[in-house]
Amino acid sequence: MPGGVDDPAAPSGGNTYDRRVCRDLPQAGWQVHEHTVEGDWPQPGAAARAELAGILADAADGTPVLVDGLVACAAPDVIVPEAERLRLAVLVHLPLGDETGLAPEAAKVLDARERRALRAVSAVVATSEWAARRLVDHHGLDPRRVHVAAPGTDPGPLASGTPEGGDGAPRLLCVASVTPRKxxxxxxxxxxTVADLPWSCAFVGGLGHDPGYVARLRELIGAHGLYGRIRLAGPRSGAELEASYxxxxxxxxxxxxxxxxxxxxxxxxxxxxxxxTAVGxxxxxxxxxxxxxxxxxLVPPDDxxxxxxxxxxxxxxxxxxRRTKTAAHGRRTALxxxxxxxxSLAKALEQLRQETREAA
Known part of the structure; x- marks a missing residue:
């Protein structure tokens, strides 16, 4: 089962998801053949599209192929011609047109490409119930072809945090790529507005996606006199990320x-x-x-x-x-x-495999 992974070297939720399912699907009965497609997705050049086309062309007729949405939805000219021959499934982490900061015309173009690709493939996999409903409604998809495979969570040790009753300031943490969407x-x-209260905040996440936004953010932090209280820590993974949590x-x-x-x-x-924010x-x-x-x-977005x-x-x-901490401890056991x-993903792919058998 070939799969498109956007950038295995970058620490992001989408890449973590892709790598984990590639690793774990064999335990659910699937043999996985992973292919990384180079290119500036979702704005691929001719070489990137040709590389994707070559990977798909090498797959035998009727093969279930799972492609990351950042790749598939950006290249309907490659995906649509193969949709009849292969059993294509697209894993959508974020609809392309939903990225914050896009010019209206650019968002419209990406949205149209995504609609063309998703309407052609055999299955679409969304990462939440909300996202599945959004894709069905927005692109007019058959809900029977749209599946949900929400991200999992590894068990983690309880965070020590700041000792209750002590004089330490609460430590806030924001884990997200530093982009307008976040x-x-x-x-x-x-x-x-709460600078009169004790707190510190670490922003953990990549700083290279939108340098202009990062620069404006640094200016904003300085304008409010919050240097020393807000720290842009950059991307972290492994032991460093665990320490942050x-x-x-x-x-x-x-x-x-x-x-x-x-x-x-x-x-x-x-x-x-x-x-x-109560979004998506x-x-x-x-x-x-x-x-x-x-x-x-939970609060409204952009409020x-x-x-x-x-x-x-x-x-x-x-x-x-104390209330929210107690509830978080309870939620921890139900994840x-x-x-x-x-x-969940294997179930969606098994449906494609069954369709291949029935068509044979």
Missing amino acids: GQDRLVEALA AAADLLVLASRAETYGMAVTEALARGIPVLA GVPEAVGHAPDGKVPGL QPALAAALRRWIADPAER GGWDTTSR
Whole structure:
């Protein structure tokens, strides 16, 4: 089963998902042949499209092929001609036109390419129930061809955080690539309104996707006098990322668009409560503890006053911090693992394999 993975070297939720399912699908009965397609996706050049075409051309008729949506939806000229011969499935992490900061015409072009590709393939896999509904409604897809395989979570040790009752300032953590879609600018503005309270915040995530946005963010931090309290830590993985979670008291995510939000469940797996925008699939990721309590706070996207009020409420009220922490500990025990993700994906791929048998 060939699969398109956008950039295995970059620490992002989508790449983590791709690598995990490539690793875990054999345990669900699938032999995986992974292919990385070079190129500036979702704006590939001729060489990138030719490389993708060559990979697909080498697959035997009727082969189930899973392709990352960043690749497949950007190249309908390659995908559509192969859709009759192969059993193509596209894994959509984020609809191409939903990326924040795109010019309207560019978003329209990407959206049209995505619609053409998704309407042609045998199956579409979304990473949340919300995303599946969005794709069905927006692109007019047959809901029977759209499947959900939500990201899993590895069990993690409980975060130590700041000792309760001590005089240390709560440590906030934002794990997200520093891009307009992740809304760090709104978070800085909200944090500026609670500068009278004790806190520190680490922004962990790649800084190379949008240098202009990073520069503006640094200027915003400086303008509010928050250097020393907000730190742009850059991308972290492995032990460094684990250390960031271990020290955190609250995960904050101010995204403007999000199909799921893997950082949310990674935090909850360590008993860290979450303050996030209620956008896309984020409420699904936050979920509820077994007793029905929400392990954090949800606010409307791009609503700086609401975000600021929630921050003040959480930082200033010890009872609120205890409530959300207790709920996060409860939610921790109910999170699905990556084995659940692989089984959901394998079920969708098995449907394609069965269709191949029936057509033979």
